[in-house]
Amino acid sequence: MTNTFNKVTESIKNASAWQQKYREIMLLGKTLPVLPDVLKTDDALVPGCESKVWMFVEFDLTENTLVVIGDSDTRIVKGLLAVILALYNGLTPEQVVNKNAYEEFEKLGLISHLSASRGNGIKAMVDKIQTMAQHKLS
Amino acid sequence: MTNTFNKVTESIKNASAWQQKYREIMLLGKTLPVLPDVLKTDDALVPGCESKVWMFVEFDLTENTLVVIGDSDTRIVKGLLAVILALYNGLTPEQVVNKNAYEEFEKLGLISHLSASRGNGIKAMVDKIQTMAQHKLS
Amino acid sequence: MPALKFDINKIRNDFPTLNQTINGCPLVYLDSAATSQKPQSVIDTMTEFYTFQNANVHRGRHTLSDQATHLYEQVRDKIAQYFNVFSKEIVWTKGATEAINLVTNGLRNRLDENDTIVISVLEHHANIVPWQILSQQTGAKLVTLPLNQDGTLETEQCCEFIKQTKPSLLAITQASNTLGNITNLKPLIKAAKDEGSLVLVDGAQGAMHLKPDLRELNCDFYVCSSHKMLGPTGLGVLYGRYEELNALDIYQSGGEMIDKVYLTHSTYRPAPAKFETGTPNISGVLGFGAALDYLNKLDHAQMRQYEQKLFSYAAQELVKVEGITIYSNLSDNIGTLCFNLNDEHPYDLATLLDGYGVAVRSGHHCTQPLMTHLGVNGTLRASFSFYNTYDDVDIFINSLKKCIALLD
Amino acid sequence: MPALKFDINKIRNDFPTLNQTINGCPLVYLDSAATSQKPQSVIDTMTEFYTFQNANVHRGRHTLSDQATHLYEQVRDKIAQYFNVFSKEIVWTKGATEAINLVTNGLRNRLDENDTIVISVLEHHANIVPWQILSQQTGAKLVTLPLNQDGTLETEQCCEFIKQTKPSLLAITQASNTLGNITNLKPLIKAAKDEGSLVLVDGAQGAMHLKPDLRELNCDFYVCSSHKMLGPTGLGVLYGRYEELNALDIYQSGGEMIDKVYLTHSTYRPAPAKFETGTPNISGVLGFGAALDYLNKLDHAQMRQYEQKLFSYAAQELVKVEGITIYSNLSDNIGTLCFNLNDEHPYDLATLLDGYGVAVRSGHHCTQPLMTHLGVNGTLRASFSFYNTYDDVDIFINSLKKCIALLD
Ligand SMILES: Cc1ncc(COP(=O)(O)O)c(C=O)c1O
């Protein structure tokens, strides 16, 4: 898990300048599959974002691990989404609640993108993942 | 005219301290006749004042001079009213428009009582007197 | 961090306005019920915003806008914590008055002639006129709680009245702005909730002095104004229990409160956003944040204890002055002395007191029905706050005596 | 006093916010259409108020309150002079949005299904949604002026439309907040007045750049926001031709707007008082007074000339950038460039530009119907003001090119 995440985000962490960082984020976004149009429903849309962000958070019942799928119409938000997916996908509920996205984003120098004021849906996504994991545990 | 005014306001002008000034103003107010209750109508009331101020501004048609009558339920405003009456009563329209109440109040150290923000009706009274005199002249 | 001991000398230095002279006398500011003075930190916060961070909030992709939005939303969290409620239950308004209007407007489609609204004769016009208008618009009856001749509410009698009336809504002040009397809210709210009423509390006077726990108070709506709580003008707070808040009809419309706008119709966001349209008073909100930080740094219990002692002293000294009638309840009061001298007009006394640098208010204090109830046209009002001193009281009383002599 | 020559270097020094760095780059603030920066004198005036004069306005007998009231009412005179109207025709609101809501609410009892309201597709949501709601409440028809595909209004066609429609009211923006396009108001207003329509002009974008003479413009209502005119947030202006203003139904109710309050009913004061209830944004008004003083010290014609030259230069440089589509009308514009890059999302470009210290806005700019009309989800918007420089333009264009390279 953490290995995937580290591998995926290594280039972001090692970026020498902010320009390079954004370039790596956008490249990462390109690796995400495009969500089929049928799944891009209003229900899946994170409300109140300038960029469109669709997201699905589910638990795989047999494996008891998290499955997160998402897409965005902007390059940067899609890249950030890819970071979130790499961070949480495949984790058990216990692992999810112990994984602090804020710390990870801080380490990657991306913390400002996780503030509510950005209104880009990333924070909403993290909140939803954490709520679902906690629900699962209680 | 001006003689009456000077005589009436001399003690205010000569007051050594603000306490003395207010005492003279209130004494002056006491010399004003009390308006009969029948004249204290809502129409005669200056709107928007904390103190009640009734006023009548008319021209004596035979003499072509101003007649101002007024009363107030506060001592200080009534005293200020007496100053206004002494200033304008018996003047012709020409004399009224040439008589600047602001200058006179400035000289008496009472200018702050003539500001709109005081909401004591004195400014409204001066405005009404001036408007009527100007109307008479045009 | 341990609470600081209440140190009035230190506090005085935090309020620059208090350290000035009026007509050559040290200012004795006894008009905090009208508006509070501001600590330096509030002034500095606003200056800093306009100097370094000025930008519009929400939806901006650039750093300044992001910073401004972040700071702005933090203050919503702060006031929610202050009242022990959720951030999403806080709506920014331009003042307590607007907050009440937002609620009366939001209920318009839910009331008819079968409904009864209960208010009290003690209320500020802001908590009377909007209900009158709502009553005229909907046919709902508007009635008042029984009030003793001295301006106090008998708790039992009021609860009984509520039980009989079964109101749809009770709107009541936490403390009278004219008398300072504190309402015994809990039993009244309980009585109203037992009848299924909504309850709105006007906290304009109570929010700072009494720092209520709104969850515990159990009201549905609560309003207050920043400018009476050490904060800037042009900002108020509406708290609403979330379901009740979100159930209110929209008030003002325009940008930000919408989800989608088509030419024919629009869809709206959930509360609190649906009630917040237009560019907000950003600097006001940030300044209010600094005011809340200041209040939180004081130990509230100690502050309140100081206020109560100071008030008792002032009341005790005022009672001794010949010819004075006091209308305030002296035993349960936020710190306001409402009084008259014989049959003197309060205007005269207030004007003369100003000569001595003593700032009190005179008039009907936006409570004409209460004036009628007390049988007066107006009164003087000296309202104290935690930044006032025993010296203030002494100067006030001595000046009052000198003014009375002047009137002889 | 002779007008000062327009000296951009001197002006830059008056705006402290502009002299800072963002992400290590000098700030290039191109978001003045969202909110303007504030000159030092505005900040100082607010600080001074809270430091020395802080008191509530109106009805106070003490010196501080008297001073505050005096300063406060002076600003009403200043804005009236700025627009060449009477002071009693000015109502303080919390923003342009509230000012429009005050008017739509005030007309509610005067419209029915026989009435037609005309707006344009260019309008900010603040000048759409309140009319939609009024239309839903009264049955009045809401229609839009014909708009060219490029977002410009054809004057003749619009006048003809007004003649045909005979609207009861025309509500139109003086300049589009998204495109910057200036509306050719005079013929439209004349056409509307010829049909006996009321006319409301949304001056949020126009009030500072175009400094209209409202007597000459001959509209009935005009709204604007202090924060877009160098002043503080939380304050707006409603101008109304006196008879039309006073004829509007009351809006918010409470203290100050009343004459007499009885328990059963109340009587109200004449305009503007009847629309101003609650403690106003006193510091906001005083700060706005300083903003108007600042604007009056500039020679408006010279300031405007500078803005126009700067805009032309910016437009000329932007046009040259490959892949850019500009939506703004470049010949008659307050200073706003609305554009997109190929089919890139404006969010990405705005975020990257911020990396270079360039503050632009991205999104729908509270004009969703216009976005639909233009066939886009959102755009970038770079809005210039007289305190921007040619260097700002160069940095903007260079940074834009670097961002485009990053996106490749
Ligand atoms: C054209 C236009 N109208 C109205 C508004 C609303 O102004 P405010 O948010 O200050 O109420 C704006 C502000 O963005 C605007 O640009």
Ligand SMILES: Cc1ncc(COP(=O)(O)O)c(C=O)c1O
């Ligand atoms: C009890 C009470 N309610 C409401 C208000 C209205 O507050 P604002 O003027 O800030 O809207 C006041 C202010 O005087 C008040 O004292």
